[in-house]
Amino acid sequence: MSGPGDDVLADLTTAPIFDDAVYLSEALLLPVNESEDDLDAQLAMSARESGIEDPYRILCPDVHNLSTSLSTTSLQSEQRSSVSIHSRETHSTTFTSPTSRNSRDNAFTEQLPALRSPPSLARASMSLDHDSAGDRFPPGVRHRHSSSGYSAANSVLSTTSSARTPSTRKHMRASALFSLFRKDSSTPSPSRRGYQSKPQSPRLEPSRSLSKYSMRVHVRGATEDKDDISPSRSVKSPTRPTLRAGLTNEEIDSATNSALQSPGLLSLRDSGYSEDGVSPIELSHALDGNKGRQDSFPSLIPEMSHKDERDVHLALANEAFKSLKSEQRQQFQRVSLFESNQRKALSSYLQWSLKRLTDQLETSKAEKMKQHAVELDRLDERQINAEHELRKTHGTETQNVATALKYMDAYCSGAKPTDPEFAHDVTDEDRQKLARQRELQQKLPGKHVSAINVLRARQERDTQAKLQKQEAELRALDTQYEKDKRAEELQFMKDSSRLDKVIQGRRRRMIHRWDLKFEIWRKDWESQHGTTLNARLPHEDWPEASDLDSPITQSSSLAVYTKIAA
Structure with missing residues (x-):
């Protein structure tokens, strides 16, 4: 049954699940008018203040690596061009003299000493x-x-x-x-002698x-x-x-x-x-x-030295570093919970869509069946009226045939009329007409029965055609339901794949920000202690899926999907 709130949820889509504004407000806890670009800009400014010259190398390593690879490719192509042009000069063995390789032209090379290397x-x-x-x-x-x-x-x-x-x-x-x-003694034995030996x-x-x-x-x-x-x-x-x-x-x-x-x-x-x-x-x-x-x-x-290990342990024991990791753990927990809510909302939207299709199918079938019943009733009524009119026509025809036979019988009876003007002679043709009229009167009931049977057979065919048409309409509803169901499931798979890509991109960007935050903390710690940390600072791990089994809060923008799934 349709609920009173179905009209409000009729236009519900998956757009809120992918909305960046919802992610920024609920997962990153950012103000309304602030985006991730603003967050990156603020973090980059703090990094420059800490002594990091190119913070976007950490924030956007993909773009940095792409530009570096393009420049390296151009340099390597230039080197390969130089190698191909000067291959005779650069990659040939310069220890062999032109005289030993060009012994036939030795006389000519002696005349041109400048050409010899x-x-x-x-x-x-x-x-x-x-x-x-x-x-x-x-x-x-x-x-x-x-x-x-x-x-x-x-x-x-x-x-x-x-x-x-x-x-x-x-x-x-x-x-x-x-x-x-x-x-x-300084060269190895030839391998072609049948044994292998290493150079002395x-x-x-x-x-x-x-x-x-x-x-x-x-x-x-x-x-x-x-x-x-x-x-x-x-x-x-x-x-x-x-x-x-x-x-x-x-x-x-x-x-x-x-x-x-x-x-x-x-x-x-x-x-x-x-x-x-x-x-x-x-x-x-x-x-x-x-x-x-x-x-x-x-x-x-290289393995860390004792001094590096001591510095790392000292850094990990720092309260500021513990606070930074606690902040990272809380943000990872919050973002992971938001991602879990997104997947739950998407799954709830699929269930709601399928349930809505099922309800629409049942409603459409019920309406069709009512419509079919009305159509059959109307068909029966038309058939009854048609038979009634036919019987009425048959009665009139029977009466007319009887009246005609009466007059023809009187005409051919031979009785002389009183008025001499109506005097006539009965011919054989008149007698034949009388016989045909009597035969028509005798066959008239069978003719009427046959007409009624033909009418009823035609009405029965019409009824069967109507029933088949109604059954085809019901099957069309089932086919359309299966088609819409497959479309919803396919759209769910596409949305799930899209959501995974969005989550991966957001996580990657967040990890880059945390890399820069850890690098800022490293720079500040090194400047305070006057030493260098030669190790990568450990990050927090993402929470497991089993730790995120909690319902969507009512204050969330995704709570509407839990309501429609109920």
């Missing part, structure tokens, strides 16, 4: 970038690349001597070629003065690969006094404590000049790919 520049460039290369590459790759560079340098020297003494060019060239396959690490010689790069090579060779017990790797670990000759204390700690080695660089193939060497192109790609993998390794995150 002097080996002295390559050696100078290699020696100048020696320490910088050691800082950029992992120790294992630096050692392997140094072996390849040593072989390449020998090739350069041999080529230079061959250019100066043309008479022995062929001999030196062949010697340089065979030296590539010669087993050396050079031993520390006290009489030699090693460079910073060479010291790192020795440190890496002496400290890593503890499981390898081959004679080539069984060297003593250098002592700290020995390491201080070429490294600082931080570098010594980093070299001795780090046991992680890049898996991508160990599997790189050679450059063609050394069996275990690495070309500059492969090195650059390996370093680029390895950088992304190392950033995702959780083991690379």
Whole structure:
């Protein structure tokens, strides 16, 4: 049955569930004329006062990351363009002289000495970038690349001597070629011989003065690969006094404590000049790919020191921080409860919509059935009237036939009239007409019965057609109800998905604000205590769904949905 308040709720929709004003007032407890943008602006101002230069980097990290990725993409595209243009200059091995590669054009190159790249520049460039290369590459790759560079340098020297003494060019060239396959103490054994072996690490010689790069090579060779017990790797670990000759204390700690080695660089193939060497192109790609993998390794995150742990515990025990977390917990609880009320309201609206459709179906069916009954009554009344009129017509016809037969019988009886003017002779035709009239009178009742039966059969067909039409109308109501029901359920699924997206967006924005609040508190705490917190401050967790099983309060704008579901 329809209630008295159905007219008021007839225009109810799901708009209040998604209304931002309701969320701002009930979940965030903001004034009427204040929005989240105003809240972000106030928080950003407080952050700038605390010393945070770009607060919107925390408030809107998606926009910041997008702009950063676009700028990085443009820079990388420019670098790739530079690499493609100068690929012959940048990524080719500069240790091989033009004379060894262009032996057929040697006479021409001797006439144009300016076109040749002097080996002295390559050696100078290699020696100048020696320490910088050691800082950029992992120790294992630096050692392997140094072996390849040593072989390449020998090739350069041999080529230079061959250019100066043309008479022995062929001999030196062949010697340089065979030296590539010669087993050396600083180069690994070829893998094509049927066995695998690791490059031998050079031993520390006290009489030699090693460079910073060479010291790192020795440190890496002496400290890593503890499981390898081959004679080539069984060297003593250098002592700290020995390491201080070429490294600082931080570098010594980093070299001795780090046991992680890049898996991508160990599997790189050679450059063609050394069996275990690495070309500059492969090195650059390996370093680029390895950088992304190392950033995702959780083991690379340094452990907190005792001082950092003490500072973090001190910060977590701070009353202001506890108050901040309590405020966050209360807001999370309030927002989660509001989200639960939104879902309850949406579910209640679905139930109310389905119930309203069911009530409409029942009402429509009842009205249709009443209308059908009236239509059947009217049809019966019309049929009765039609039969009555037919019987009345039959009576008149019977009377007329009897009267005509009476006169025709008198005419053909042969009685002479008194008036001579009416005297006549009865012919055979007159007698035939009389016979036909008598036959008509005899067949007239059967004709009338047949007419009545035909009328009743037609009326019965009309009644059946009317009933079938009424049943089709009732089935159409059921079909429309199922269609409307599926539409309501589909709309509920769409609204639920929309609500989930809205909730995720609101939560994400709220968490960004809390990140900035925690960062503001961190800055203030660091300025007060004169230290630095090197750890992420823990946030409160969102409440569980089981903790939000409470009815919607009557003061809420969503309380109307609980009323309609009752």
